[in-house]
Amino acid sequence: MRWRRHQREALDAIFARDDHRHWVVLPPGAGKTFVGIGAAVRWDRPVVVFGPNLAIVEQWRRAWEELTGEPASSDRTLPTRFTALTYQSLAVFDGESDADSPRARLHPHGAALVERLHDAGPLTIILDECHHLLQVWGGLLDEIVTDLPDARVLALTATPPALLTIAQAERVDRLFGPITYQAGIPALVAEGDLAPFAELAWFTTPTPGEAAWLDARAVRVSELVTELLRVDGAGVPLLTWTALHDWRDLPADAADAVVRLALAGHLDLPAQAHVAERHRHPPTLEDWLALASGWLRALAAGTDAERARAARLAGLLPGVGFRLTRYGVAPGLPLVDRVLSRSAAKAEAAAEIVARTLSEDPDARLLIVADHATAAALPADLDGVIAPESGSVQRLAETLAADPRIAWARPIAVTGSSIGADAEVLAGLLPDAAVPQGPVPQVVVLEGAAGAGGWLRAATTALNAGWTRVLIGTRGLLGEGWDARGVTGVIDVTTATTATAIVQTRGRSLRTDPAHQDKVAVNWTITCIAPARPQGDADYRRLVRKHTGWFAVDQDGDVVEGVAHLDAALDPDVPPA
Numbered sequence: 215m216r217w218r219r220h221q222r223e224a225l226d227a228i229f230a231r232d233d234h235r236h237w238v239v240l241p242p243g244a245g246k247t248f249v250g251i252g253a254a255v256r257w258d259r260p261v262v263v264f265g266p267n268l269a270i271v272e273q274w275r276r277a278w279e280e281l282t283g284e285p286a287s288s289d290r291t292l293p294t295r296f297t298a299l300t301y302q303s304l305a306v307f308d309g310e311s312d313a314d315s316p317r318a319r320l321h322p323h324g325a326a327l328v329e330r331l332h333d334a335g336p337l338t339i340i341l342d343e344c345h346h347l348l349q350v351w352g353g354l355l356d357e358i359v360t361d362l363p364d365a366r367v368l369a370l371t372a373t374p375p376a377l378l379t380i381a382q383a384e385r386v387d388r389l390f391g392p393i394t395y396q397a398g399i400p401a402l403v404a405e406g407d408l409a410p411f412a413e414l415a416w417f418t419t420p421t422p423g424e425a426a427w428l429d430a431r432a433v434r435v436s437e438l439v440t441e442l443l444r445v446d447g448a449g450v451p452l453l454t455w456t457a458l459h460d461w462r463d464l465p466a467d468a469a470d471a472v473v474r475l476a477l478a479g480h481l482d483l484p485a486q487a488h489v490a491e492r493h494r495h496p497p498t499l500e501d502w503l504a505l506a507s508g509w510l511r512a513l514a515a516g517t518d519a520e521r522a523r524a525a526r527l528a529g530l531l532p533g534v535g536f537r538l539t540r541y542g543v544a545p546g547l548p549l550v551d552r553v554l555s556r557s558a559a560k561a562e563a564a565a566e567i568v569a570r571t572l573s574e575d576p577d578a579r580l581l582i583v584a585d586h587a588t589a590a591a592l593p594a595d596l597d598g599v600i601a602p603e604s605g606s607v608q609r610l611a612e613t614l615a616a617d618p619r620i621a622w623a624r625p626i627a628v629t630g631s632s633i634g635a636d637a638e639v640l641a642g643l644l645p646d647a648a649v650p651q652g653p654v655p656q657v658v659v660l661e662g663a664a665g666a667g668g669w670l671r672a673a674t675t676a677l678n679a680g681w682t683r684v685l686i687g688t689r690g691l692l693g694e695g696w697d698a699r700g701v702t703g704v705i706d707v708t709t710a711t712t713a714t715a716i717v718q719t720r721g722r723s724l725r726t727d728p729a730h731q732d733k734v735a736v737n738w739t740i741t742c743i744a745p746a747r748p749q750g751d752a753d754y755r756r757l758v759r760k761h762t763g764w765f766a767v768d769q770d771g772d773v774v775e776g777v778a779h780l781d782a783a784l785d786p787d788v789p790p791a
Contacts, residue, residue, distance in 0.1 A: 242721025269695030448519035471501035507542030556605035623683035754789035
């Protein structure tokens with residue numbers, strides 16, 4: 215095979231170190247599998263690969279057989295030189311055990327596999343997507359690798375080390391030491407090994423029904439702030455209590471709140487306060503509650519009248535999504551965030567992006583990624599505000615199928631147990647399936663976990679071939695382990711903000727496509743904002759978190775981090791008007 219430069223460099227770095235532990239960081243589409251197989255072939259030992267899901271395990275088996283001509287298996291008896299298993303196949307825990315050690319809690323099947331690993335002699339162990347080591351089986355794998363001192367261990371991940379959590383970083387450092395080799399997305403784009411891409415954001419606002427609910431919520435916030443500012447109630451008034459305390463002794467969020475309230479005219483600006491850009495916007499509900507947290511604790515420990523006032527204010531907090539604990543004010547049910555993140559306007563926005571993209575580029579192949587497949591439980595307070603299926607694959611599929619501008623593109627929705635599309639589209643995709651005939655809903659859904667794997671393969675093949683131009687699915691199904699080189703853009707409707715989720719979601723569109731040498735990926739994040747309403751920037755703050763640490767090209771052609779690559783006018787602290 216023709217090795218890419220970064221693959222050669224990774225292998226050279228591995229073999230340059232006389233070490234049994236290696237950690238290699240390569241983005242999705244960079245060919246981590248080939249690097250792992252190249253190292254395993256040279257080490258010439260029995261190989262056991264662990265991956266997070268069956269799709270990735272299947273990729274390893276196919277790649278080994280194609281590159282070496284040797285058989286591969288996923289049998290825990292290790293019958294072949296090369297075995298690929300899921301992490302879960304190792305950690306089949308016995309739930310009845312209360313032992314502290316993960317090894318002591320293993321089910322007999324898992325214990326037998328551990329024994330086989332010990333008996334197999336010096337091994338090569340490859341840990342694919344090793345950021346999963348923090349999961350329930352991470353401690354167990356930690357123990358097993360430590361107990362196999364002769365094993366050569368190669369950990370592969372797409373998550374840059376700077377974006378690991380503290381716990382992940384500590385475990386990775388203990389197991390593997392410093393990074394053996396790392397390549398970033400911008401470098402691989404420049405090299406031509408990943409497709410060039412642009413990041414864009416589509417802003418929408420709530421539907422009229424959602425806006426009416428938010429307006430009612432705003433009234434509750436106004437009533438709460440009015441109560442907080444009363445000077446005729448029991449105890450020292452909030453603003454007086456705040457002025458009596460040194461703002462530098464306050465928690466960081468409360469100190470920032472003091473500066474914002476001062477700039478808004480509610481307090482005197484502290485003499486040594488440094489005014490930053492994040493302070494130059496009106497105080498938020500969170501600012502008022504950051505200050506009120508300590509004040510309410512003081513009231514709750516005071517006289518009968520002060521305790522009564524604290525109790526009355528505590529009763530108002532759930533109506534704005536917070537609660538009073540013995541430690542102060544804490545978030546409750548994030549109802550406003552739920553309305554914005556699952557707004558029905560987002561499905562309409564997705565349809566608009568698809569329609570406009572396909573009108574400009576009929577060869578585009580779009581992937582729309584959502585959090586959940588169908589309906590999801592909602593708090594009682596949101597009954598009638600948003601539908602249970604809001605934000606789901608189901609709602610997105612129904613919205614796209616009803617849009618006459620998109621029908622020709624044959625949109626298809628896939629989940630872990632179903633596939634849905636227009637009846638004619640479904641019959642054309644699955645000619646052997648029993649697709650309902652006659653009067654049917656706009657989207658016909660076939661269900662059954664047994665056929666899900668074949669349905670996903672058929673939908674993926676259809677997308678790569680251009681038979682369908684739009685595939686809709688969940689992040690769990692169409693994230694790690696799912697590959698379609700034809701994807702030219704991702705439309706992100708998820709709430710995920712972790713570095714791993716962002717890298718994996720965007721990675722679906724970054725693979726080069728031999729059939730389209732000039733491919734450029736365009737990725738969208740749909741964001742719903744409710745200007746001038748309390749917490750109306752919740753989804754915008756999520757957008758900021760999604761793009762923090764993510765590098766992309768801005769409108770001037772520079773590679774920059776954060777929301778500035780979406781538009782230079784975007785402020786990470788304040789949503790656009």
